[in-house]
Amino acid sequence: MNRRFCVVAATAVGIVAALAFAARAEAQPAPRTAASAADAPDDVRALREELDRLREEFAAIRRQYDDRLFALEERLAAISGGPRVIAPDAASVARGASAEEAAAPRSPAPERPVPQDAALQSATPPSSAQVFNPATSVIGNFVAAAGRNAASAQPSFELGEAEVAFQAVVDPYSRADFYLAASPEGLEIEEGYLTFTALPADLLLKVGKLRAQFGKANTLHTHARPTADVPLVVENLIGGDEGLSDAGVSLSRLIHNPYVFLEATGEVYAGTSDVFATSRRSRLTYVGRLRAYRDLTEDKNLDLGASFAYGPTEGLLPDTLFGPDGVVPELGKRLIGVDATFRYRPLRRAIYSRLNLRTELVWSRQSLPAASHTTAFGFYGLGEYQFARRWYLGARVDRAGRVFDGTSKDYGGSFFVTFWPTEFSQIRSQYRRTRYAEGLTANELLMQVNFAIGAHGAHVF
Amino acid sequence: MRTSAFRLTFLAVLAVLGAAAPARAALSVVTTTEDLAAIVREVGGDKVTVTALAKGYQDPHFVEPKPSFILAVSRANLLVVVGRELEVGWLPTLITSSRNARIQPGAPGYLDASLNVRILEIPTGQITRAMGDVHPQGNPHYWLDPANGRRIAEAVRDRLAQLAPADRATFESRYQDFDRRLAAAEKRWDAAMAPYKGTKIVTYHRSWPNFMDRFGLAVMGYVEPKPGIPPSPSHTVELIGDMKAQGVKLIVVEPYFDKKTPQAIAAQVGGLVLELMPSVGGDRSITDYIELFDYDIDLLTASLRKATGR
Numbered sequence: 001m002n003r004r005f006c007v008v009a010a011t012a013v014g015i016v017a018a019l020a021f022a023a024r025a026e027a028q029p030a031p032r033t034a035a036s037a038a039d040a041p042d043d044v045r046a047l048r049e050e051l052d053r054l055r056e057e058f059a060a061i062r063r064q065y066d067d068r069l070f071a072l073e074e075r076l077a078a079i080s081g082g083p084r085v086i087a088p089d090a091a092s093v094a095r096g097a098s099a100e101e102a103a104a105p106r107s108p109a110p111e112r113p114v115p116q117d118a119a120l121q122s123a124t125p126p127s128s129a130q131v132f133n134p135a136t137s138v139i140g141n142f143v144a145a146a147g148r149n150a151a152s153a154q155p156s157f158e159l160g161e162a163e164v165a166f167q168a169v170v171d172p173y174s175r176a177d178f179y180l181a182a183s184p185e186g187l188e189i190e191e192g193y194l195t196f197t198a199l200p201a202d203l204l205l206k207v208g209k210l211r212a213q214f215g216k217a218n219t220l221h222t223h224a225r226p227t228a229d230v231p232l233v234v235e236n237l238i239g240g241d242e243g244l245s246d247a248g249v250s251l252s253r254l255i256h257n258p259y260v261f262l263e264a265t266g267e268v269y270a271g272t273s274d275v276f277a278t279s280r281r282s283r284l285t286y287v288g289r290l291r292a293y294r295d296l297t298e299d300k301n302l303d304l305g306a307s308f309a310y311g312p313t314e315g316l317l318p319d320t321l322f323g324p325d326g327v328v329p330e331l332g333k334r335l336i337g338v339d340a341t342f343r344y345r346p347l348r349r350a351i352y353s354r355l356n357l358r359t360e361l362v363w364s365r366q367s368l369p370a371a372s373h374t375t376a377f378g379f380y381g382l383g384e385y386q387f388a389r390r391w392y393l394g395a396r397v398d399r400a401g402r403v404f405d406g407t408s409k410d411y412g413g414s415f416f417v418t419f420w421p422t423e424f425s426q427i428r429s430q431y432r433r434t435r436y437a438e439g440l441t442a443n444e445l446l447m448q449v450n451f452a453i454g455a456h457g458a459h460v461f
Numbered sequence: 462m463r464t465s466a467f468r469l470t471f472l473a474v475l476a477v478l479g480a481a482a483p484a485r486a487a488l489s490v491v492t493t494t495e496d497l498a499a500i501v502r503e504v505g506g507d508k509v510t511v512t513a514l515a516k517g518y519q520d521p522h523f524v525e526p527k528p529s530f531i532l533a534v535s536r537a538n539l540l541v542v543v544g545r546e547l548e549v550g551w552l553p554t555l556i557t558s559s560r561n562a563r564i565q566p567g568a569p570g571y572l573d574a575s576l577n578v579r580i581l582e583i584p585t586g587q588i589t590r591a592m593g594d595v596h597p598q599g600n601p602h603y604w605l606d607p608a609n610g611r612r613i614a615e616a617v618r619d620r621l622a623q624l625a626p627a628d629r630a631t632f633e634s635r636y637q638d639f640d641r642r643l644a645a646a647e648k649r650w651d652a653a654m655a656p657y658k659g660t661k662i663v664t665y666h667r668s669w670p671n672f673m674d675r676f677g678l679a680v681m682g683y684v685e686p687k688p689g690i691p692p693s694p695s696h697t698v699e700l701i702g703d704m705k706a707q708g709v710k711l712i713v714v715e716p717y718f719d720k721k722t723p724q725a726i727a728a729q730v731g732g733l734v735l736e737l738m739p740s741v742g743g744d745r746s747i748t749d750y751i752e753l754f755d756y757d758i759d760l761l762t763a764s765l766r767k768a769t770g771r
Binding site: 195390 | 524531565566716717
């Protein structure tokens with residue numbers, strides 16, 4: 001850490017030195033002129049040019065007056081608080097029109113919407129209570145399931161989640177994002193954190209409850225997933241629907257270099273999630289991630305990530321693994337993840353066509369009582385192709401061991417099709433086949449409807 | 462001991478590298494679109510380096526917030542945005558992830574270009590998304606009126622002068638020059654469009670109210686039934702009927718929309734489909750703000766001549 005600060009300081013010193021050494025850039029060459037002078041030294045032509053120049057000057061002066069008049073009218077209207085009549089076009093009319101037209105009396109310009117930012121401050125300004133309200137949105141996720149699955153308790157119909165988001169800037173240094181998820185299990189804070197946006201040295205600090213930066217799937221909210229469910233590897237190794245989401249601190253930094261976008265993230269959590277759990281305050285969970293991204297061309301890009309997580313798991317231990325005296329031993333888990341995403345989106349056809357290919361691999365090493373351990377591996381590969389403005393088609397293959405028994409392996413495969421009536425709703429159908437380690441096979445059809453109301457949220461990438 | 466020796470060497474190397482690097486006095490400006498970049502270039506000249514995020518041939522509503530954009534924004538001294546919620550789906554996340562305090566909304570390095578321009582179609586009364594993807598703060602395609610281009614240039618001039626006071630005179634004289642050239646070009650465009658004043662046309666999306674209003678054309682209908690909603694058969698049939706009844710022959714389409722429906726409509730009404738560029742960079746030949754209008758007016762007048770026989 002110390003060395004990093006030294007490097008930052010040294011870079012700063014270097015830049016300052018460079019600035020001091022370098023001479024200031026020379027003054028700009030003269031601005032280019034609209035027309036070159038004519039070659040023929042003709043008196044008439046010279047006169048005409050003179051006249052043109054005068055005319056232009058006159059037009060410029062007129063424009064300035066028009067603009068000033070416009071500004072004054074604006075101010076007057078603002079003071080009197082009445083409806084505004086905006087005629088900025090008078091200026092352009094004078095500019096474009098011939099001399100006769102300009103000289104002729106102009107009819108009053110038609111009433112138009114207010115152009116100035118004054119437009120936002122209407123005659124009676126809204127109370128500050130409203131202005132500073134956070135942007136609010138609600139996203140519903142309705143899921144229906146059909147088919148037999150002895151290993152799943154998913155009901156036939158379910159409003160799986162209603163996510164309420166509140167987002168606003170707190171002060172010049174930070175912003176806050178809250179995502180409350182109401183589900184049949186109750187209301188919980190899916191995420192709620194403060195982001196410090198004004199830190200030096202390309203640092204970004206988040207404090208609160210967050211979805212950990214472990215891989216890709218873990219960072220996605222329910223409605224942003226490409227499928228109606230989560231991949232088996234997420235289900236078995238990284239906390240399923242809830243994911244690795246915990247209270248803690250996340251610090252990330254951009255590492256500038258000429259080749260790729262490189263971002264390093266370090267996080268510390270309390271250990272109160274479905275992935276790491278303990279009741280001991282001193283046993284923290286650590287997550288680290290390195291993400292590299294590069295545009296291959298303007299419409300193709302590659303996104304690579306490596307993640308690491310380490311933390312206590314005694315809070316998750318099944319009763320069967322407790323010691324004979326019922327004492328909970330100190331246990332831990334190590335997760336390593338690798339993810340790769342390739343995206344293709346032709347910019348000229350951006351609203352009609354795209355392809356996303358993604359894979360994530362996760363290795364888990366769970367320690368067990370009596371100094372033993374078990375390892376598990378899981379991965380998924382997913383492809384999604386947009387073949388029309390509102391239609392997406394996709395497939396996914398799954399394989400995953402289980403945290404406490406890596407030799408039990410579940411396999412799965414899915415096909416899904418998504419219809420987006422608009423940006424604000426999507427209807428998805430997914431066929432899923434799963435073969436569980438116990439020998440059970442499930443064939444299911446999942447239907448999902450996602451819909452958002454309220455403020456337009458930014459899309460995830 | 463060894464560590465501190467290493468550190469010293471490292472510092473020395475960095476200092477040398479830093480001193481050897483060329484002087485970067487230019488302000489780094491990032492704009493969301495190529496139109497804004499073109500205007501910043503007019504005013505800033507070589508006192509600024511300008512990067513545009515969205516390409517001119519891309520639908521500016523649907524841009525992906527790529528991490529490479531985060532890099533660009535993270536180093537910017539000034540971020541110029543179109544505003545009016547045009548970039549609402551992709552810009553906020555870039556700004557938050559940029560780790561750049563200079564360009565956060567409210568800071569001097571954040572310029573919303575829409576604040577002193579003429580905005581059309583500000584909805585009144587109750588707005589819901591049943592109306593499609595409406596922009597509650599008015600139509601964001603306002604740069605397609607040269608008078609607004611001038612106002613954007615003014616705002617850019619003032620902001621650049623605020624950020625680099627030493628170059629104030631340069632920005633002022635470059636602005637004056639741009640203003641002069643734009644005024645001369647406007648005269649040319651008005652003359653070219655004069656014979657077609659009042660002609661009714663149809664456009665695909667509501668991208669053109671400022672442009673058509675400025676050059677005297679009347680938009681009679683849209684290929685989209687509602688903003689952001691793709692064409693539906695019933696709306697298309699209705700539109701064909703209206704176009705026939707009113708003798709409308711020209712359909713203007715942005716480069717990023719499918720031409721199939723507009724072409725089918727044109728075939729039905731005996732009209733034609735015209736692809737106009739809403740942004741600088743939409744076609745490779747359009748490299749600055751004035752050329753954008755040159756390109757569009759040339760194509761438009763040629764098509765109008767064909768369609769109206771005038």
